[in-house]
Amino acid sequence: MVISIDSPLDMHLHLRDEEMLDIVAPLSAETFSGGLVMPNLVPPVTSKEDVRSYRERIRKAQGEHRFIPYMTLFFKSDYSPEFLESVREEILAIKLYPAGITTNSEGGVSGFDLEELSPVLGVMSDLGIPLCVHGETGGFVMDREAEFIPIYEMLARHFPDLKIVMEHITTKAAVEALDRYENLYATITLHHLYITLDDVAGGLLQPHLFCKPIAKRPEDREALLKTALAAHPKVMFGSDSAPHPRDKKEAPGCAAGVFTAPIALQGLAQLFDRHGALDNLQAFVSDNARRIYGITPIEKTVILEKTPWLVPEIYEGTVVPMFAGQSLEWRVLSAE
Numbered sequence: 001m002v003i004s005i006d007s008p009l010d011m012h013l014h015l016r017d018e019e020m021l022d023i024v025a026p027l028s029a030e031t032f033s034g035g036l037v038m039p040n041l042v043p044p045v046t047s048k049e050d051v052r053s054y055r056e057r058i059r060k061a062q063g064e065h066r067f068i069p070y071m072t073l074f075f076k077s078d079y080s081p082e083f084l085e086s087v088r089e090e091i092l093a094i095k096l097y098p099a100g101i102t103t104n105s106e107g108g109v110s111g112f113d114l115e116e117l118s119p120v121l122g123v124m125s126d127l128g129i130p131l132c133v134h135g136e137t138g139g140f141v142m143d144r145e146a147e148f149i150p151i152y153e154m155l156a157r158h159f160p161d162l163k164i165v166m167e168h169i170t171t172k173a174a175v176e177a178l179d180r181y182e183n184l185y186a187t188i189t190l191h192h193l194y195i196t197l198d199d200v201a202g203g204l205l206q207p208h209l210f211c212k213p214i215a216k217r218p219e220d221r222e223a224l225l226k227t228a229l230a231a232h233p234k235v236m237f238g239s240d241s242a243p244h245p246r247d248k249k250e251a252p253g254c255a256a257g258v259f260t261a262p263i264a265l266q267g268l269a270q271l272f273d274r275h276g277a278l279d280n281l282q283a284f285v286s287d288n289a290r291r292i293y294g295i296t297p298i299e300k301t302v303i304l305e306k307t308p309w310l311v312p313e314i315y316e317g318t319v320v321p322m323f324a325g326q327s328l329e330w331r332v333l334s335a336e
């Protein structure tokens, strides 16, 4: 059996910089038509020059593959209206991180004081720049996302014209919030559709499945699955593929992030096939994002075939993917 996906999009992607960028950019660019590139470099992407030069570095690293890096800016509450207006054409969204909540988020927002955030959010709303949010509080690790939902709701209420994307949702609570506000959207990763906390820490600790937000309970995963498999119109695929060198994962103080870029489409095909939902994969992995973000991606037809495919143990001796060394039921036959 073969299926064809038209211009798949990864709406939450970490491509990093330097050697890691050179390794991972071609892997996304090979099978995806475009991706929303996260700005949490060190230091983060906060100026027009940063956006432009990072885009150039990505383009160089992606090689001959046709792929659009949709750029983002790291949210700062002191951006001026003039700056936002001038950077509008260079970016697709602005990504807001609570300070210190995840990898390279130290310069993020503390406290969620509406008075402090309002000037920038108001301008973003006027200019039609979507806000992507890493929605976790500093609370108990399993409760962080659910505790953040009132903040999403407060933002959605105060800025009804601002598109707010709840990034990498992991809970039933977040799925439910989606339908309460017209301007709330969400991305869902591959790994959160497959795993719960049990897979991370229920047996021997699995560092390559450790990420933020941490995988949650079976009922949360069920809610995510139901939403993704139905290709809920406000939900998009965002891998949150977050590569770290092997020695930073297989170490005390394991870095957070699951590397899924090269296995994402195969893993999605397997999942949607197992649940008899292949007909909805196109919407989940492309059409919803096109509509929500108003983008027209590069045309790329990806043919997937239902044939066992052995996932590499490691890429370039550096970065270990999800499902390393395991067999998936689908492989990419061609992407043109």
Ligand code: NCD
Pocket (backbone or CB within 6 Å): 014, 040, 102, 103, 104, 134, 210, 211, 212, 213, 240, 242, 243, 256, 257, 258
């Ligand atoms: C991401 C990273 O490594 O940049 N890590 C992760 O666990 N997902 C950051 C993020 O998206 O939280």
Ligand code: ZN
Pocket (backbone or CB within 6 Å): 012, 013, 014, 038, 240, 242
């Ligand atoms: Zn991320």
